Amino acid sequence: MGKLTSNEVCKAFSISKTTLTNWINRGCPHEQTAKGKLFVLAEVIKWHQEKFLKTESSDTEGLTKARAMKEHFRALLAELEFKEKNGELVPAKDVKDAAFLKARQIRDGLLIIPNRISDLLAGEINAAGRIDKTRVHEILGKELRQALENLSNNLNRPEGVNGKKN
Numbered sequence: 001m002g003k004l005t006s007n008e009v010c011k012a013f014s015i016s017k018t019t020l021t022n023w024i025n026r027g028c029p030h031e032q033t034a035k036g037k038l039f040v041l042a043e044v045i046k047w048h049q050e051k052f053l054k055t056e057s058s059d060t061e062g063l064t065k066a067r068a069m070k071e072h073f074r075a076l077l078a079e080l081e082f083k084e085k086n087g088e089l090v091p092a093k094d095v096k097d098a099a100f101l102k103a104r105q106i107r108d109g110l111l112i113i114p115n116r117i118s119d120l121l122a123g124e125i126n127a128a129g130r131i132d133k134t135r136v137h138e139i140l141g142k143e144l145r146q147a148l149e150n151l152s153n154n155l156n157r158p159e160g161v162n163g164k165k166n
Contacts, residue, residue, distance in 0.1 A: 005036060006020055
């Protein structure tokens with residue numbers, strides 16, 4: 001087969017002269033003559049296939065991989081939505097809000113103990129002006145047990161966020 005000019009190669013591949021110049025800069029086989037560049041069509045086709053079709057196939061692999069990842073994450077999202085609708089998952093904000101409310105109940109229940117027992121302890125001073133250690137221990141133990149039991153009972157009751165019953 002004969003040699004083709006630059007114009008003939010451009011027509012054969014439906015490309016511009018600028019694209020052909022870029023191909024030459026990338027290593028497209030050609031022969032420089034006094035009349036210009038000449039190309040052997042079979043060599044140009046072989047170079048084009050090696051240079052661009054392999055790249056396109058790796059691009060296609062990348063595209064296929066990207067599509068597979070997209071489908072994978074779409075399936076995970078659908079699974080999460082299903083679990084949320086089934087009640088297996090709840091939003092993290094709801095859990096944090098509920099935990100905050102329960103912690104506030106515990107804090108308030110423990111902080112009120114001194115107010116409840118201060119009068120009882122003041123009444124335990126004996127005639128000698130001394131406090132009965134055993135009686136103070138008994139009063140503190142009773143009040144702490146009562147406060148913790150009340151908190152436990154409150155915590156075991158199902159409540160929604162913002163203290164609303166379910």
